[in-house]
Amino acid sequence: MKGSAQDHRDGLIVEIIDRNGLTGLGDAAPFPGLHKESLQDIIDEFKNIYPIFSELDSQSGSDIWQILNSLPECSPSLRFALDWAFVELKSAKTKLSPVTILGSDNISEVFINGLLTGSPAEIVESAKKLFSKNYQSIKVKVATHAIEEEINLIKELNELFGGKISLRLDANQSWKFDEAVKFGKAVKSTNIEYLEEPCSNPELFENFYRETKIPYAFDESLLQNTVNQMKNFDGLKTLILKPAVLGYLSKTRDWVNWAANQNKGIVFSSTFESGVGLRAICNLAAAYGTNGLAHGLDTFNWLKEDITIPAFSAINNSIDLSNQSFQLKRNKLKKIHEHAF
Known part of the structure; x- marks a missing residue:
């Protein structure tokens, strides 16, 4: 990809667990030559921003876009992982599919x-x-x-x-x-x-x-x-x-x-x-x-x-x-x- 041959992939799995044990997972895997940030960059970045999560309202009644808009700014690969982890957590809380959470028809x-x-x-x-x-x-x-x-x-x-x-x-x-x-x-x-x-x-x-x-x-x-x-x-x-x-x-x-x-x-x-x-x-x-x-x-x-x-x-x-x-x-x-x- 982008002229960069890779024989292995490394990444960061973000797992968010609420008080009831429900989880959301996201995948942050910067690709060399495509992303500006490295894996170590996003690990350090995550450690700096995680305290903000305690202030977030991820209850089932909150709109998913309101939740995502309240997340801290970060590099693209990490942000993709964080956004998706909260979509999954919202899905687990509401028992609705991620597709439905995103506001679309439930295509299977x-x-x-x-x-x-x-x-x-x-x-x-x-x-x-x-x-x-x-x-x-x-x-x-x-x-x-x-x-x-x-x-x-x-x-x-x-x-x-x-x-x-x-x-x-x-x-x-x-x-x-x-x-x-x-x-x-x-x-x-x-x-x-x-x-x-x-x-x-x-x-x-x-x-x-x-x-x-x-x-x-x-x-x-x-x-x-x-x-x-x-x-x-x-x-x-x-x-x-x-x-x-x-x-x-x-x-x-x-x-x-x-x-x-x-x-x-x-x-x-x-x-x-x-x-x-x-x-x-x-x-x-x-x-x-x-x-x-x-x-x-x-x-x-x-x-x-x-x-x-x-x-x-x-x-x-x-x-x-x-x-x-x-x-x-x-x-x-x-x-x-x-x-x-």
Whole structure:
């Protein structure tokens, strides 16, 4: 991710327990190269802000947004964990699902896209396996091989599946504008849903769309914009929301509302969190994701082991939210701080 290869993930699990023994869990796992804060940063930060929690009103009668707005400011990855822990605690207190707590209909199934990397040959073989599991969307990282190779790859994938799988491509702003246009013009007749961050200069994304007619998606570019600054670009089709990067759930909700008003799609995506974080993002996708769109939550397939029992998983291309009970593998965790209010 963002040019950073990792062979393991570390993170901080925040557990809030009320006087009745009800709990809420959150996952703070900064990703090197994506988050500015480190794991040690958020551990130190948490130790500094925890006394404020004793002043919070998290009773069942309080509005969840009132509770979240009263939390102290902190770095994005930690804030995501804290916000979600309080959503879970609210859910436990009220016996309502997190999706209902967030103010949405109680959806119990979330579809996911497959994430493919590697050589073109490896991507083709992986795509065939996903197709056999009824995946309807696959995401392919581009701008990692020669352009001609990737043009041939996209054409081959399109021919293999006959338009039955939508292709989500992600260039991570790695191409120059001319390179992006060359690629786009060569593959514009294929079943591309959108191209994330097509070139290195976001100001040229609209020019890319005009040249190629391929819609694009914002991911990293969202961090350089606010809801109040954002324009309704013609070529912009979808916002890719990473809650662990946005941090505040209120920011996530603001982007969801903006997208709804501008008729843009919302796709949620993970940053290789544990099952705790993935369940949180899955609930957000159920609450706020655009109906019918698959979400970028298959990163669990890249983890050798989860810290939850059962491990976060999908059945073919969907995740069942009807039963969200799980336990932590506490033997895999190290307690670093505890405070009673």
